[in-house]
Amino acid sequence: MTLPDGYYSKNDRKVCKLVKSLYGLKQAPRKWNEKLTDVLVGVGFVQSQCDHSLYILNKDYVFIALLVYVDDIVITGNNVTEIGRIKGLLSKSFQIKDLGVLKYFLGLEVVYDKSGICLNQRKYCLDLLSKFGYLGCKPVNTSIELSHVVNNKISGEQKDLVDITSYQKLIGKLTYLSLTRPDICYAVQFLSQYMHKPCVSHLKVALRLLRYLKLCPGKGLSFKKGDNFELTCFADLDWGKCLNTRKSITGYCVFLGHDLISWKSKKQSTVSRSSGEAEYRAMCSATCELVWVVNLLSELGVNCKVPIRLYCDSSAAISIAANPVFHERTKHFELDLYFLR
Template identity: 45%
Template sequence: MELPPGSESQTGKVCKLKRALYGLKQSPRAWFGRFSTSMRRFGYHQSNSDHTLFFKRKGDKITILIVYVDDMIVTGNDDLEMTALQGYLATEFEMKDLGLLRYFLGIEVARSKHGIFLSQRKYVLDLLTETGMLASKPADTPMDQNHKLCECADHPDQTPTNKERYQRLVGKLIYLSHTRPDIAYAVSVVSQFMHAPTESHMNAVLRILRYLKGAPGKGLIFSRHEHLGIEGYTDADWAGNASDRRSTSGYFTFVGDNLVTWRSKKQTVVSRSSAEAEFRGIAQGITELLWLKNLLGDLGFHPKDSMKLYCDNKASAQIANNPIQHDRTKHVEIDRFFIKEKLEEKIIELPHVPSKDQLADILTKAINRRNFHDSISKLGMSDIYAPT
């Protein structure tokens, strides 16, 4: 340990470290344990669905706090309680009130009469400047529709690229996908080659950057609607990975017609049919809907109607509703009973949606420009910085 700047060394004296927050393995757990204890002492409850979320209800009023390391957001409809909470936290910790939320962990927040808009425009522009892509030609889609990305072992003639640079860029794109569901599939694909990237993989990353160049300010808008219904879209691309023939599944979830969560991920096992791949995707989508329902329940909102999960595969819906076990479904037996149980309890509905209206299609495969932009417009994505 080194002496702090400005201090003078003295013979026979040593430094005693009273408190360390950063750099130690146990420090995050110790800090969060201390913070959680303080919040519970002040009368707040910790959500079981999201342990970083704390809330306090008084009648029809609620105050919510969410924390990420040492950054906090406080919101709610009880002004007196929010003022009391800030005063209490100021006595417990060294903190500063930054006022109305405008910028949080690289995410920009804008408000208007239409709702709340989230984007990462500055983050995108800084990334483009760092990579020298600010003057590049924009791309219409984040990934080529007929891409053939695969492992190096399958094509040993491919030229390796700078591994550290590739990992750094993909890591930044993963963080950017927090407000950009339009690049979720492309980022999911390029992140599968972090251990041994080649020039073709790097070109795919640069293609994503060129797409971001076309609309760096694109983001999500959250508007007020008359309901808080929960619904989702799930889809799967059967055996889409050329290296191991695994399928890619994805889902979008909406609360009150506002997009809140999404995911694009390669499945962990090989599916023997398209119905099986869709079936596994449905199970993941239902899990996400149940989590959202529990989270809203913690905040005092209890949806009365069944949650709808839209799927464009009729075979998987028929398997879920079929009370008879079949030999072809033995290997997805647990998922089948899980889905069947939620259907019988009227918690979930599986309405069919035509493939042309399947929003989750952009999370499972690279599609053409027209269908891609049509899908993201239905997700509630817009660009308030675009010229009118």
């Protein structure tokens, strides 16, 4: 921080001591989070160990959950009077503005109906299309072309992209859009691998993804009311999908009842020598996510039914799991196998 001219003489050796952390300094986010945490804990909230931005108040048949993103807060619960009291206590420590019922939050739109709610990013998607000039483009039916077509295009157009910043901004916006669009998760994962050195062919694949978004910009996730708290997970992989590194692609999705709550498409960190090994690595990634989801739901007071069903379609993985005897060819992934068991 540089003091203005005339505030002190050049020969003066004194320094300024900050009374409070100024907005924009490196330590400002940490100080803000410490202050907010102290106030919420003093009110009676407990900070979640699975998600440190989640605060839970659960006592005397009163349940309130408070979710924080920097200085934006979403609060919900089963007692309207208690929620109002919490807002009043927060207003004494901070200058807050009550925006009413949640309808729009950080690009997420919440649509209510009798059966439940729907989360989408329609406005965010339309703004993205408008920014890149694709608001009036002709839509396509798939987010990415067949793998062999994409590989041929990328191998044929290896000219480096001149404007890397625009490509990085586009992929960053698409990554945020995938919060409510599982259908573009794989395409975004594929494009994000070339953030530092993209080619012209990668930009064309990304722009084709914008044409797919034009097909239905309001598509999102639906969460319906119900008393089914059974977790179900589906895990799969594409063995040796990446032609440059021959690493496999892991994919899984987790359902709570009939509602999709978590999903991922990610390239594995190691090269698998067999499809069974790669399948076990994918299932272990899904298992880690299931452990986190179960712990988070237990903090929210939701008891999930156990055991949890984890589905896979690999006969090799099922055969190895059924056989308790290890062999020499399975030694290199015994840790994943033990963890999964």
